[in-house]
Amino acid sequence: MSFLDGHAVVPVVVLDDPGRAAALGEALAGGGLPIAEVTLRTPGALAGIAAMAENPDLLVGAGTVLTAAQAEAAVEAGARFVVSPGLSRAVVERCRALGVPVLPGVATATEVLAAADLGLDAVKFFPAATSGGAPAVAALAAVFADMRFVPTGGITAANAGEYLALPSVLAVGGSWMVPRDAGPDRLRELIGGVGAVVAAAGR
Numbered sequence: 001m002s003f004l005d006g007h008a009v010v011p012v013v014v015l016d017d018p019g020r021a022a023a024l025g026e027a028l029a030g031g032g033l034p035i036a037e038v039t040l041r042t043p044g045a046l047a048g049i050a051a052m053a054e055n056p057d058l059l060v061g062a063g064t065v066l067t068a069a070q071a072e073a074a075v076e077a078g079a080r081f082v083v084s085p086g087l088s089r090a091v092v093e094r095c096r097a098l099g100v101p102v103l104p105g106v107a108t109a110t111e112v113l114a115a116a117d118l119g120l121d122a123v124k125f126f127p128a129a130t131s132g133g134a135p136a137v138a139a140l141a142a143v144f145a146d147m148r149f150v151p152t153g154g155i156t157a158a159n160a161g162e163y164l165a166l167p168s169v170l171a172v173g174g175s176w177m178v179p180r181d182a183g184p185d186r187l188r189e190l191i192g193g194v195g196a197v198v199a200a201a202g203r
Contacts, residue, residue: 001122001148003059003081003101004170007035008203009160009194012063012152012175018044021051024178024187029057031191037083037173039063040070046077053078063173068094075100083152083173085126087111092118103150107131112144122148122170129154134162141168157197164201 004010011028013036015021021038028036034057038049041064052060061081062074068090071082075098082095087104095102105126106112115123125137128151132139137149151163152173163172177190 001101001103001170004122004150007059008164008171008198008201009033009177010061010150010152010171010173011036011178011191012173013038013048013178014041014175014180015044015048016042016180018047018051021048022055023184025052025055025058025060027184027187027191028178029055031188031194033177033191033194035059035061036178037061037063037081038079040065040074046073049074049077049079053080065091067091071095071100071102072098083124085124087115087118087123089118092120105152109140109143112140112147116144116147121146122150124173125149125151127153128163128172129159133159134166137163137169138166141166157193160197161201164198164203 038045049060062079063083065071065082065084071091071094081101083103084091085105087106092102103124105124106115148170149168150171155172155174156176160172163169177194
């Protein structure tokens with residue numbers, strides 16, 4: 001999935017205040033992490049996507065997309081990729097019609113097979129930590145050799161390397177570097193630390 005080229009870690013952002021979106025985007029891009037998945041879990045998420053999408057150095061996508069209508073609204077706001085917690089044919093087909101990459105969520109072999117039947121070659125493995133972690137991804141990859149995975153859910157600085165060490169893993173999604181209540185100094189510290197995690201995994 002080419003939009004993830006060069007992005008081993010995707011920050012999963014929950015925005016309570018869209019007014020801080022632009023500054024957060026600048027912190028991510030300035031800290032060497034020029035990508036963000038803004039989840040549609042808050043009323044201000046679409047406004048936050050729009051604000052962050054104005055930054056030419058930042059690749060902004062929408063997460064927690066549950067319906068085709070949400071996918072369309074996110075793309076209209078400026079999202080350049082879509083992530084869903086589950087596998088929805090309607091979401092996948094709408095994203096294809098809109099010309100944006102989509103990462104639907106899977107947790108079982110049956111769901112990976114269904115994604116492959118839809119012509120997908122990359123999926124979100126979610127919730128990763130409670131669905132077997134890195135060993136589960138490795139087991140699925142052994143069966144589905146052409147599928148690539150983006151584990152999300154319970155990913156931390158301490159365990160991200162376990163996933164990134166797997167050849168089948170394109171990237172990991174995590175929120176540890178963008179906690180909702182962190183101030184600017186703490187955000188800079190956490191964002192800056194992601195590079196060490198990636199380097200330690202050999203990415």
